[in-house]
Amino acid sequence: MKKSLLVILIVLSLTSCSKSVLDQLNPNAMPVSQFWKTEDDAQKGVNAIYAMFYQNGGWNRWIYFRLDLTSDEGMSKSPWVELADWTRFNYVNYNFFEGNGNTWKDTYKAIFRANQVLKFVPDIPFADEKKKAAILAQAKFFRAFYYFYGALLWENMPVITDPHLDDPGYTPPAGTLADVWTQVERDLNEALPDLPVTWDNPNVGRPTKGAVNAYLARMYMQQHKWAEAKTALDYFFTGEGKGLYQMVDFKENFRATQENNAESIFEIQFSDANKTGEGDGVNANMGSNRTQFFAPRGIGWSDGxxxxxxxxxxxxxxxxxxxxxxxxxxxxxxxxxxxxxxxxxxxxxxxxxxxxxxxxxxxxxxxxxxxxxxxxxxxxxxxxxxxxxxxxxxxxxxxxxxxxxxxxxxxxxxxxxxxxxxxxxxxxxxxxxxxxxxxxxxxxxxxxESVRWADLKRWGDLESQQKVDVVAQRDPDFKNFTVGKHIRLPIPQTEVLNNPNLKQNAGY
The missing domain is CATH 1.25.40 (Serine Threonine Protein Phosphatase 5, Tetratricopeptide repeat)
Incomplete structure (x- = not known):
C-alpha cells in the first residue's frame, strides 16, 4: 500500500511540474514571442547583424570575388573553372552558390536581421531612450549597407523592410535599382542623427556619423547626385568630422598592428579567436578568409x-x-x-x-x-x-x-x-x-580595397562597347563583357522560379 501510494505521488508530482520543469525554453532557439522583451534582447538582436560579417557569402569570403576580381584590377586562374568563370563574365549556372547564391542569401539574411530589430525593438522599454535610438540607427545603417552592395551587384532587388514572420510564404514584389537607392538613402538619413561622432573603446567598430556620411556620399555618387554627395562629404571638412580623421603610415591600413586608427572611418572587426568552422554558433569563425584565397600559389589557394x-x-x-x-x-x-x-x-x-x-x-x-x-x-x-x-x-x-x-x-x-x-x-x-x-x-x-567595381560603374566605363574596349586593354576578361547585361549579376534562378513577382535581369 505504501509502495503504491508512493508511486502515485511521484506520478502526480511529475504531472504537476511538467510545465515548469520539463517544458523549458531552449535559450539558443528562443521563439519570437519570448525573445524581444528586454534591452539585452535588443542588443543581442543588433549584434546578430554584425555577425553577418563572418559569413562566407559576404565579407568573410566571396564578396571579394565580385568587387575585386571581377573588376579590371583582379583576375582568377583558379583550377576551379566555374569559380574563375564568374570573375570573367562567363555566367552559366545562375545558381552557382559560391559565385552568386551564397552572397544573395547572406545579403538578405543580414537584411532580415536588421528588419527584426527595426520591427520589435521600438516596443521594448528602455531606461535610456538614446540607447534605443542608437540600436535602431545601427540596424538602419546595416540595412542600407547591404542594400548598397546589393545595388552594385544585382541592381534590381526586392526591397524588403519587414521580417514577415507571420507569412513564411511571402513573395516580395520585384524591385528596381531606383527603389533600392531610395531605401538606402532613407535608412542612412534616418540613422544619421542617432549615431555618435565616435564610440567609446568597448564599442569601437560600430558605425559612426562618419560612416553614415561616407556611405551617403557613395550612394549619391553612384547616381551622379554630386551636390548631395558634397553635402555628405562636407561633414569631414566643415562639419563635426573636421579634424577627426587623418592619414597614417600607409601600410598600417592593412595590418593588425594599428587597427581602428585615425585614418579608419569604418572597418570590419575580424578576429582569430575562434579557429573553427563558419556558422551562427557562439564559437564560430570570426576571421577573414580573403588572404587564404588571394595568396600566391603554395602559400594560400591563389584563387584570385x-x-x-x-x-x-x-x-x-x-x-x-x-x-x-x-x-x-x-x-x-x-x-x-x-x-x-x-x-x-x-x-x-x-x-x-x-x-x-x-x-x-x-x-x-x-x-x-x-x-x-x-x-x-x-x-x-x-x-x-x-x-x-x-x-x-x-x-x-x-x-x-x-x-x-x-x-x-x-x-x-x-x-x-x-x-x-x-x-x-x-x-x-x-x-x-x-x-x-x-x-x-x-x-x-x-x-x-573593393571599390573598383563601383568606380567603373560610376564613371560609365562599362556603358558602351567603345569604353569597355578600353578597359579590356587592361583586363582581357572584359572581352567577354556584354554591354547592358554584365553591368549587373543575374538574380539566382531559384529565386526567380520560386517567386512569381520576380523577373530575371535583362539579357540573362
Whole structure:
C-alpha cells in the first residue's frame, strides 16, 4: 500500500511540474514571442547583424570575388573553372552558390536581421531612450549597407523592410535599382542623427556619423547626385568630422598592428579567436578568409590575383626623392619586389610568373609564411584617403576642378609624390582631364580595397562597347563583357522560379 501510494505521488508530482520543469525554453532557439522583451534582447538582436560579417557569402569570403576580381584590377586562374568563370563574365549556372547564391542569401539574411530589430525593438522599454535610438540607427545603417552592395551587384532587388514572420510564404514584389537607392538613402538619413561622432573603446567598430556620411556620399555618387554627395562629404571638412580623421603610415591600413586608427572611418572587426568552422554558433569563425584565397600559389589557394598593369602603373612615376612609389611595396606582390624593396614574399624569393602579381593588402606576410581561414586583420571598408579622393571627384564634377586638386595632392604627398600640377599639368586644366587622372589616382591608392567595381560603374566605363574596349586593354576578361547585361549579376534562378513577382535581369 505504501509502495503504491508512493508511486502515485511521484506520478502526480511529475504531472504537476511538467510545465515548469520539463517544458523549458531552449535559450539558443528562443521563439519570437519570448525573445524581444528586454534591452539585452535588443542588443543581442543588433549584434546578430554584425555577425553577418563572418559569413562566407559576404565579407568573410566571396564578396571579394565580385568587387575585386571581377573588376579590371583582379583576375582568377583558379583550377576551379566555374569559380574563375564568374570573375570573367562567363555566367552559366545562375545558381552557382559560391559565385552568386551564397552572397544573395547572406545579403538578405543580414537584411532580415536588421528588419527584426527595426520591427520589435521600438516596443521594448528602455531606461535610456538614446540607447534605443542608437540600436535602431545601427540596424538602419546595416540595412542600407547591404542594400548598397546589393545595388552594385544585382541592381534590381526586392526591397524588403519587414521580417514577415507571420507569412513564411511571402513573395516580395520585384524591385528596381531606383527603389533600392531610395531605401538606402532613407535608412542612412534616418540613422544619421542617432549615431555618435565616435564610440567609446568597448564599442569601437560600430558605425559612426562618419560612416553614415561616407556611405551617403557613395550612394549619391553612384547616381551622379554630386551636390548631395558634397553635402555628405562636407561633414569631414566643415562639419563635426573636421579634424577627426587623418592619414597614417600607409601600410598600417592593412595590418593588425594599428587597427581602428585615425585614418579608419569604418572597418570590419575580424578576429582569430575562434579557429573553427563558419556558422551562427557562439564559437564560430570570426576571421577573414580573403588572404587564404588571394595568396600566391603554395602559400594560400591563389584563387584570385591582381592584374599586372597595376605594377606597371606604380612604376611610371617616381617620388620626389627619385624612389619607387612606396605604396607598391604594400599593395602588391610582384616579381621584382625583393630587388626593389628587399622584401621576400612570405619569406620566399620570387618563384612565380614574370608577369604575375597578387594583392598584398591585408596579407600577413609581415609575420608569418602562410595564410589560413582565420585572418585577424580588419578590413578597412572606408578610410580617409578614399574620402579625400571622393571629395576631389565630387568637386570636379561640380565644375570646381581647381578646388579639387589639393585633395588629391594630400593623398599623393603622403607617398612623396609630386603635386598634380607638377607631375601631370594637363590634369588640372579641365574637368575631363582631371577625371581621367583621378581614375588612376584611385587605382594606385585603393587597389584591392573593393571599390573598383563601383568606380567603373560610376564613371560609365562599362556603358558602351567603345569604353569597355578600353578597359579590356587592361583586363582581357572584359572581352567577354556584354554591354547592358554584365553591368549587373543575374538574380539566382531559384529565386526567380520560386517567386512569381520576380523577373530575371535583362539579357540573362
Amino acid at each position: 590575383q591582381a592584374r599586372f598593369w597595376l605594377v606597371q602603373e606604380f612604376k611610371k612615376e617616381k617620388t620626389t626623392d627619385n624612389q619607387i612609389d612606396p605604396r607598391l611595396r604594400y599593395s602588391l606582390f610582384y616579381p621584382d619586389q625583393e630587388k626593389d624593396f628587399g622584401d621576400k614574399i612570405y619569406g620566399r624569393s620570387w618563384e612565380w610568373g614574370a608577369d604575375e602579381a597578387w594583392f598584398k593588402k591585408y596579407s600577413r606576410d609581415y609575420y608569418r609564411n602562410n595564410e589560413d581561414y582565420y585572418s585577424e586583420v580588419n578590413n578597412r571598408l572606408v578610410r580617409y584617403a578614399d574620402i579625400l579622393l571622393m571629395y576631389a571627384e565630387v568637386l570636379n564634377e561640380l565644375g570646381q576642378t581647381v578646388a579639387a586638386v589639393p585633395y588629391v595632392d594630400q593623398v599623393r604627398a603622403r607617398s612623396k609624390m609630386a603635386p598634380l600640377a607638377t607631375a601631370y599639368p594637363a590634369a588640372v586644366l579641365s574637368k575631363d582631364n582631371f577625371r581621367d587622372r583621378l581614375k588612376m589616382e584611385r587605382a594606385l591608392e585603393l587597389c584591392g
